[in-house]
Amino acid sequence: MTTRVSAQGTSPSDAKRALKDKFEERKAANEARAKQSIEQAEEESRAAEDAKRARDRRSFSYVAHRWLKASQGEGLAVSSRVRYGDLLRLHLEPAFGDDDIRDIGIVQLDDFLQEFVERGQISQARSLRSLLMNVFGYAHKKQFVPFNPARATDSIKPKTSTPTALRAAELESIRDAVARYMRPEPGRGGPTPSVPVDLIIDTMLGGGGLRIGEALALRWTDLDLEGEEPTLRVLGTTVEVRNDQNNGTGLHRQPRTKTKSSMRAVRMPEWLRTRLAEAPRNPHSDLVFCTKSGKPLSRSNVYRALKKALDDAGIEQFVLHDLRKTVATAVYKYEGLAAASSVLGHSNTVITQASYVERAELKADVRATLDAFAPRQ
Numbered sequence: 001m002t003t004r005v006s007a008q009g010t011s012p013s014d015a016k017r018a019l020k021d022k023f024e025e026r027k028a029a030n031e032a033r034a035k036q037s038i039e040q041a042e043e044e045s046r047a048a049e050d051a052k053r054a055r056d057r058r059s060f061s062y063v064a065h066r067w068l069k070a071s072q073g074e075g076l077a078v079s080s081r082v083r084y085g086d087l088l089r090l091h092l093e094p095a096f097g098d099d100d101i102r103d104i105g106i107v108q109l110d111d112f113l114q115e116f117v118e119r120g121q122i123s124q125a126r127s128l129r130s131l132l133m134n135v136f137g138y139a140h141k142k143q144f145v146p147f148n149p150a151r152a153t154d155s156i157k158p159k160t161s162t163p164t165a166l167r168a169a170e171l172e173s174i175r176d177a178v179a180r181y182m183r184p185e186p187g188r189g190g191p192t193p194s195v196p197v198d199l200i201i202d203t204m205l206g207g208g209g210l211r212i213g214e215a216l217a218l219r220w221t222d223l224d225l226e227g228e229e230p231t232l233r234v235l236g237t238t239v240e241v242r243n244d245q246n247n248g249t250g251l252h253r254q255p256r257t258k259t260k261s262s263m264r265a266v267r268m269p270e271w272l273r274t275r276l277a278e279a280p281r282n283p284h285s286d287l288v289f290c291t292k293s294g295k296p297l298s299r300s301n302v303y304r305a306l307k308k309a310l311d312d313a314g315i316e317q318f319v320l321h322d323l324r325k326t327v328a329t330a331v332y333k334y335e336g337l338a339a340a341s342s343v344l345g346h347s348n349t350v351i352t353q354a355s356y357v358e359r360a361e362l363k364a365d366v367r368a369t370l371d372a373f374a375p376r377q
Contacts, residue, residue: 058100058144060092060097060098061097061098064092066142067134067138068081070138071084071134077256079240087127087128087131092128101145102145106149106152106153110153110154112128126158129150129153129156132150136148136149136150137150165330166322173315175201176313177312178197178310181193181197181312182196182198195301195302195304195305197302199279199289200215201323203215203218203275203288204320204324206269209324209328210324211324212321213237213258214237216302217253217254218232220281220287221286222234222235223276225277230270230273231266231268232266232272233266234263234264235255235256235257236255236256237253238251238298238299239252253296259347262345264345282294303320306320324344332352340352
């Protein structure tokens with residue numbers, strides 16, 4: 001839009017000066033308005049950025065990552081931190097990431113968890129609920145939220161199944177299959193097996209029902225093969241670490257077990273002492289089970305070798321964790337529940353009885369007591 005500007009003077013030169021002054025005044029006024037508009041726009045932009053930062057600091061994603069970082073200083077195991085990081089990235093951030101953590105309620109969390117339950121992913125649902133309780137517990141501590149809504153969600157019961165121990169014939173057939181796999185045979189293609197599945201199985205059994213990660217983390221310095229009572233100390237486990245800036249990536253030996261009570265010493269039988277004493281040692285590593293370069297063996301390599309051995313023998317439906325249940329049941333049968341719980345490294349007998357000990361069909365012999373109820377002749 002064009003605006004006419006006019007000025008008067010006693011002479012043409014006065015009129016020109018007056019007109020020039022008006023132009024300067026209008027120019028100054030326009031510059032002032034433009035400056036004011038720019039300053040107002042900048043202030044509004046700063047306010048919007050401050051509001052966005054404030055919203056971001058209240059977002060579920062921001063609080064969750066703050067908790068994950070803080071958990072490092074609180075002794076959370078590397079494997080747990082990595083697992084929680086994966087759950088956060090894959091499931092929780094897509095569902096709640098940008099939401100204001102104050103607006104996430106009990107019903108919303110319950111609906112989210114029940115989707116996993118309905119799909120039969122009970123273990124995943126339990127892990128996610130545990131992670132949510134940790135994140136919202138941290139948020140409550142830091143006064144982001146007035147209470148922890150995750151604690152009020154419905155509890156998720158684990159899948160219940162009756163523990164089943166291997167029968168003697170089943171265990172013998174598994175050992176025979178593994179022995180055939182480990183033994184070089186004329187005409188069998190492929191390289192000689194490098195994963196000592198046979199010794200790993202023997203160590204898991206003779207070591208009192210070790211977990212596979214505990215067996216693969218054993219070091220020669222954890223074994224006393226010379227003492228009057230040969231012992232095996234369980235002091236660590238193997239973990240696969242991904243996307244962890246503080247601990248690198250790849251397979252690591254973690255100097256701690258699944259739980260504090262899992263740190264234990266087990267008296268090993270003589271047959272296992274002999275087997276381990278005769279086993280070759282890698283000059284590049286203190287690990288009992290390792291690669292040629294001295295690095296820890298991965299569980300996937302062990303599983304792959306075991307599957308090949310069992311497939312060749314036509315054996316199905318066996319997993320290494322069955323060995324732990326088999327040991328637990330045998331110790332329970334002859335030594336009692338407390339002994340079984342102790343050797344497995346459980347904090348109490350409830351876990352042992354619920355998930356590891358096969359329930360005996362033949363109960364205690366109480367016939368003498370029951371005789372008191374015999375009918376009178």
